[in-house]
Amino acid sequence: MATTCERREFLLKLLQLPCSAVLLSMCGPLPLFADEKKEGYDAGEHYYGMGIQVDKCIGCGRCAEACKAENDVLRQPYYFRTWVERYVVYGDGEVTVDSPEGGIHGFSAAESDREVLRSFFVPKLCNHCDNPPCVQVCPVGATFKSVDGVILVDKDYCIGCRYCIQACPYGARYLDPRTKTADKCTFCYHRITKGLLPACVEVCPTQARVFGELKAMSSPLRRLMRMSQLQVLKPYLNTEPKVLYSELDREVR
Amino acid sequence: MDELFKQLAESLSQVSGFIYPNEAELHWALLVVIYPYLTGLVAGAFILASLEKVFKVKEVEPTYRLAMLTALAFLIVAPMPLLAHLGHPERSFEIFLTPHFESAMAMFGFVYAWYLMVVLLLEIWFEYRADVVKWSESQKGWRRLAYRLISLGSNDISPKAVAFDQKAVHTITLIGIPSAFLLHGYVGFIFGSVKANPWWSSVLMPIVFLFSAIVSGIALVLLLYYFTTLVRRKTPEMSCLNKLASFLLYTLIVDLSLETLDFIHRLYESEESIKILSELIFSKLFLSLTIVQILLGTIGPILLLAIARFSRLPDELKRVGYFIAALLIQVGIFSTRWNVVIGGQLFSKSLRGLTVYKMQLVGAEGLLVGIGFLILPFLILFLLVKLLPPWQESRSS
Numbered sequence A: 001m002a003t004t005c006e007r008r009e010f011l012l013k014l015l016q017l018p019c020s021a022v023l024l025s026m027c028g029p030l031p032l033f034a035d036e037k038k039e040g041y042d043a044g045e046h047y048y049g050m051g052i053q054v055d056k057c058i059g060c061g062r063c064a065e066a067c068k069a070e071n072d073v074l075r076q077p078y079y080f081r082t083w084v085e086r087y088v089v090y091g092d093g094e095v096t097v098d099s100p101e102g103g104i105h106g107f108s109a110a111e112s113d114r115e116v117l118r119s120f121f122v123p124k125l126c127n128h129c130d131n132p133p134c135v136q137v138c139p140v141g142a143t144f145k146s147v148d149g150v151i152l153v154d155k156d157y158c159i160g161c162r163y164c165i166q167a168c169p170y171g172a173r174y175l176d177p178r179t180k181t182a183d184k185c186t187f188c189y190h191r192i193t194k195g196l197l198p199a200c201v202e203v204c205p206t207q208a209r210v211f212g213e214l215k216a217m218s219s220p221l222r223r224l225m226r227m228s229q230l231q232v233l234k235p236y237l238n239t240e241p242k243v244l245y246s247e248l249d250r251e252v253r
Numbered sequence B: 001m002d003e004l005f006k007q008l009a010e011s012l013s014q015v016s017g018f019i020y021p022n023e024a025e026l027h028w029a030l031l032v033v034i035y036p037y038l039t040g041l042v043a044g045a046f047i048l049a050s051l052e053k054v055f056k057v058k059e060v061e062p063t064y065r066l067a068m069l070t071a072l073a074f075l076i077v078a079p080m081p082l083l084a085h086l087g088h089p090e091r092s093f094e095i096f097l098t099p100h101f102e103s104a105m106a107m108f109g110f111v112y113a114w115y116l117m118v119v120l121l122l123e124i125w126f127e128y129r130a131d132v133v134k135w136s137e138s139q140k141g142w143r144r145l146a147y148r149l150i151s152l153g154s155n156d157i158s159p160k161a162v163a164f165d166q167k168a169v170h171t172i173t174l175i176g177i178p179s180a181f182l183l184h185g186y187v188g189f190i191f192g193s194v195k196a197n198p199w200w201s202s203v204l205m206p207i208v209f210l211f212s213a214i215v216s217g218i219a220l221v222l223l224l225y226y227f228t229t230l231v232r233r234k235t236p237e238m239s240c241l242n243k244l245a246s247f248l249l250y251t252l253i254v255d256l257s258l259e260t261l262d263f264i265h266r267l268y269e270s271e272e273s274i275k276i277l278s279e280l281i282f283s284k285l286f287l288s289l290t291i292v293q294i295l296l297g298t299i300g301p302i303l304l305l306a307i308a309r310f311s312r313l314p315d316e317l318k319r320v321g322y323f324i325a326a327l328l329i330q331v332g333i334f335s336t337r338w339n340v341v342i343g344g345q346l347f348s349k350s351l352r353g354l355t356v357y358k359m360q361l362v363g364a365e366g367l368l369v370g371i372g373f374l375i376l377p378f379l380i381l382f383l384l385v386k387l388l389p390p391w392q393e394s395r396s397s
Helices: A002-026 A062-071 A133-137 A163-167 A199-203 A220-227 B002-013 B030-053 B058-077 B079-085 B105-138 B141-151 B159-192 B205-231 B238-269 B274-282 B286-310 B315-341 B367-387
Strands: A048-053 A082-090 A095-098 A116-125 A143-145 A151-153 A174-176 A181-183 A209-213 A243-246
Touching (some): A048 A116, A048 A220, A062 A082, A062 A199, A151 A181, A199 A209, A209 A220, A220 A243, B030 B105, B030 B159, B030 B238, B030 B315, B030 B367, B058 B079, B079 B105, B159 B205, B205 B238, B238 B274, B238 B286, B238 B315
Parallel strands (some): A048 A243
Antiparallel strands (some): A082 A116, A143 A151, A174 A181
């Protein structure tokens, strides 16, 4: 009898182990680490987004160039954290889209002998979704949403399974062949945490890109949100992008 | 890296329409095709084995142990192509240590470990225990030592102990059937839950994966049973082959119906992706989908099996018919996996263009490595069969 009792006790203790682990994890991060903050920067006070005014983009590609230089993105034309697409809608309804080398060297003139109904440029980047499918699928949690709403990748943790690349509906991710880990736009996290603008916003000659606080009452982005009718890409996927487009054409996907 | 850039430049030159700039690289290649193919064979072989134990289909009894060993051999190899495909295989253990529970892929390690440890190894151990104890007494040298090790110190072969073994096998099989469904349904879910990809995103995906798994598993065991009886200069039991062929035929019909339902559903709903997907089916996937998967791999075997099973042909001819049908099914199911994995990456998520996949011959994700992963399970199976002969005449009791 004594042995059965001991066994029962042992099994009960064994059961308690995962239970206490679950309870502990519910308490959130231990207070031991809670004070850890970036010096002078409180992520909890910020929530970032970007507005893109499609009618202001001239397709110069400076943003794509600045991004590559600022973030040490590979120069080869298969890796972009941001790029520019050109849409041409012809009179007969045909639509062509191109983005030669991500639009980094600008665009050559379109076919001239056909009637063009409308044509415009659309800058693209990671949408830093509020409901990000890439974060959902990462098996180890290497990609995550930071407190200030930016989707980041921990490249020392990423196992390189590429599931996040498959899950991104916007083609915003790639695998960096140097680190063999997923990589993407960070809103220039190293700059914005110092109060600077992302490189692509900084260099845009027409201020087509508006970066800022989504929730603060006075910010250039809030002004844009008040003054324009905004849309997001692929809204039916419920990814809740934080990159907002004004004057977005229905042909843009 | 230069090699990669050269490949990407070549791929980019063959793109039709528009793709997002980051889509030049196809991320899940041949090795990720092989992974669901292998797990499908595992689940299928196990479900066939459970037919005998749980549903008491006595005719397929001669294949029971062979099916279990086949499932084990293929399960051992199944995660290898995945591991080889990772950018950082040395970090793969993080999936166990710090799993992200929202991720479908994070469950892989647990589903796999459960299936290997709790279901397959345990069931095989109980099934073979009495024989292993006897072999450890009758054999000499290293074999004796091996059997001693496998028996894990148990030596009770009294009728009571053997009866307990059989009860354990029965219970584990009962747990094993939903586990096998979980194992492969889960693989289907990994693809079916990607909402960004209209070719994958389908609630039917896990079920289609499951039935194609059962089809491929039964076909594989049929091939192996036929082949091994010939090698051992025996005549295969016709009642067993007939039963296998019947099950193969029925599951194949269910599989085809599900695929057709999926196809009609897509066509009828006609969502925004329908244009690019039809372009995909009629250009890049025409050979591997229409010709190989549907005609050669599904309709052909259905006809062949139906004729061979229900006509009055001599047994020799029937057997040849079954054999050819099972071979065609393997080719068909492999292309099913190909069409899902590769097909889902041949069109841009902008739905405006198609890209290409150029398989490499050598290299980490090349054809040779892929063939290696397809041969390896058979080598492991060969060793397992040598160690734990599944034949009825080898049983010591």
